[in-house]
Amino acid sequence: MGSRRSSPSDSQADLLGGGSTEAAAIHRLFFALLPGEAVCGHVERAAREVVATQHLRARLIRPSRYHATLHFLGDHPLLRSDIVTAAIGAAGKVHCAPFELVLDHAAGFHGREPPCVLRCSNVPSALQTLWQDLRQSLLLAGLGAQLSRNFTPHVTFAYSRGAVPQPAPIGPITWRVEGFALLHSVVGGGEYRTLDAWRFSAL
Template sequence: MSKTDPSAAQADLFDSPTAARAETHRLFFALMPDAAIRHAIEQAAAAVQQQHPALRARWVRPERFHATLNFLGDFPAVPDQVLEKALAAANTMHAQTFAWTLDYAASFRGHEPPCVLRGSQTPTELLALWRNLQAALVATGLRLRDERQFTPHVTLAYARQELPQATPVPPIVWHVDRFVLIHNVVGKGSYQILGHWVLSG
């Protein structure tokens, strides 16, 4: 009777394309554009791509365009307690609608530097929404990473190199009237909206 090498069996288990791989479930609050703003962002991304072909980037699909507000964390499965507390915190929010103008593309540093769309001016209402939601989340007892600074942006791509300089785009005036809670299985499929909250006029 032949014997199986345990180390070889273990290697087969982890190397096999059919082997189960651990999933990462990501939860975060965000602003999601409507169809018109999504199309305008897509056009801005195409213009940046045309002007900077050397980026050799992985461009974000339009249906995934968003601006992250408050990041809740990465988990091996969706944690019910975290979800319940996040929903409870969001339900306490009272925030005003606002207009946010996106008018240039720039790069963040890092591995595969993100190419992002930003605004020259950050609305005070946007800062207040981020700050107050963070405080509400902490008040529920959630342990969040310490966010001392908020740089609102929409990620367009993950590139091989940084943009050489900020690149102006035709201004996109985004009238923000809601925020959402997103569940994302990293590397798989589309975003799942777990809740949305309308801002007051």
């Protein structure tokens, strides 16, 4: 069996409408892995420990926004229903079984406000295959404009207001990944909205 679709938390009808306020916003679309409540709790504790031990001046992210991005589909002045429909169709063609992802060290990326992230020393082969298969499906659906050629799995937990976080081990956080989702956010806005989601099942 392959991945099967689960019910989205927000209806597409609600999300695809828009007035003048929506048109003025920047709408971001991306596929991501979403950790459950227990994993979010472990990530939050690790985040606070890293910030404290490295004496970082950082803006912590709310646990409800933790995720690991699979593919970024761009920023748009409107929530594009054509992109959403094509992305949902592409994702439905991808098959994957549940797998475990172990976050075991903290690190940082360079930038104006450097992201502080948790990463895995070993990328599960199932995750790499999921990323590749979803990328190929998106390319075939005509959504290749924003797709990256490289994949570095990570969960961002904060943005530094100073130095880039130094690589450091953390107590391993085992995350059983059982699906992925298509998310929408308004840049600078509130919580992410799930446009659709897919649960994995045994192949």
